[in-house]
Amino acid sequence: MNLLKVNDVSIKYQSGIAVKNISFEINTGDYCCIVGANGSGKSSLMKGILGLAPLASGKIEYNIPKWQTAYLPQINTIPLNFPATVKEIVLTGTQKSAQKFSLPFYSKNDISSAFKAMELLQISECANMRFGELSGGQQQRALLARALCGNPLLLFLDEPCTGLDAGITENFYELLYKTNSENKAAILVISHELAYVERYAKNVIEIDKEILFNGTVNQWKNK
Numbered sequence: 001m002n003l004l005k006v007n008d009v010s011i012k013y014q015s016g017i018a019v020k021n022i023s024f025e026i027n028t029g030d031y032c033c034i035v036g037a038n039g040s041g042k043s044s045l046m047k048g049i050l051g052l053a054p055l056a057s058g059k060i061e062y063n064i065p066k067w068q069t070a071y072l073p074q075i076n077t078i079p080l081n082f083p084a085t086v087k088e089i090v091l092t093g094t095q096k097s098a099q100k101f102s103l104p105f106y107s108k109n110d111i112s113s114a115f116k117a118m119e120l121l122q123i124s125e126c127a128n129m130r131f132g133e134l135s136g137g138q139q140q141r142a143l144l145a146r147a148l149c150g151n152p153l154l155l156f157l158d159e160p161c162t163g164l165d166a167g168i169t170e171n172f173y174e175l176l177y178k179t180n181s182e183n184k185a186a187i188l189v190i191s192h193e194l195a196y197v198e199r200y201a202k203n204v205i206e207i208d209k210e211i212l213f214n215g216t217v218n219q220w221k222n223k
Contacts (some may be wrong), residue, residue: 001029001065003154003186004049009058011041011048017173018044020210022058026154031187032203035194042190046158049188064130064154070147072157085141086134090114093149100120110149117145121175137168146174148183155179157189169193173200 003022004026011018019041026032034042047059049055050071062069068164070093092109106114118124121141132143140160147155157176161169180187191197197204197217206213206221213220 001199003027003030004188005059005061006018006049007059007061009048009060010150011044011053012045012056017056019048022207022211024152024205024211024214026186026188028153028186029180029184030203031177031201032189032205033197033201034188034190034205034207035197036207036212040071042207043107043140045207046156046188046190049155058087059193067150069154070150070152070155072143072147072155072160074162076177084131085128086118086123086131089115089131089142090118090145093117093146095150104168107122113149113151113192114145117149118142120148121145136164138173140164140168140172144172144179148179148185151164151183152185152189154186157187159190161193162217170196 002025006022006024009022010020014160022045024032034045044053048055052061091106091110091114094106094113113123121144123138123141123145126142128136131139131142140152140217144160160176161172164172173193176189177188177200179185189201198221201217203215204213204217205211206220213223
C-alpha cells in the first residue's frame with residue numbers, strides 16, 4: 001500500500017533554494033533513510049513533508065489519515081525542564097487529530113497502549129519520572145514510545161540520535177528495526193549514522209538539494 005507520495009517538491013527560503021524537484025514514495029513496510037551532507041536540505045525536506053515548512057512548488061500526498069503517522073523530533077528540541085512525567089508524555093501519543101486536547105481523561109485502552117509501549121522500550125520503571133530527570137537514551141526511548149503509542153503506519157524521524165553516544169545509538173537503531181519488522185510501521189528517517197543505515201535500512205535517498213540517489217541499500221553501498 002502506498003502511504004506517502006512526494007511529487008516534484010521544491011522548498012525555498014530567503015537565503016536560497018533548500019531542496020529542488022524532489023520526488024519519491026513510501027510504501028507499507030519501507031525503512032527508508034534520507035542521507036546527505038550538512039546543508040543538503042534533509043531537514044527542510046522533512047519539514048515540508050510534515051507541513052512545517054511551505055512548499056515553493058510540488059505536492060505532498062498522504063494516502064492515510066495524518067493520525068496514522070507519528071513524528072519523532074530531534075532530542076535537543078525538547079526542553080529538559082518540560083513539566084511532565086514520562087507516562088504523561090507517552091499518553092499524548094494516543095490522541096487522534098479528531099480529539100480535543102482538553103479531554104480530562106484517557107480511556108483504559110489508551111493507558112494500556114501507553115504502558116505496553118513503555119514496556120516494549122524498557123522504560124516502565126521511569127513512568128512517574130520527569131522527562132528532564134532521564135538520561136539521553138531514556139529520553140529518546142520515551143519519545144519513541146510516545147510515537148508508537150498510536151500504532152502509526154508511518155513514522156518520521158529527524159536525526160533521532162543527535163548527541164547520543166555510540167552504544168545508545170546502536171540500541172536505538174535496533175529498536176527502529178524491530179518497530180519496522182515486527183510492528184510493521186514504515187519508517188522515513190534522516191540519519192548521519194551511515195553504518196546503521198547500511199545495517200538496518202532497506203532503501204536510501206541521498207540528496208544535495210536534489211536527489212542524487214534513490215534505491216536499495218545494496219545499490220547505494222555499491223554505487
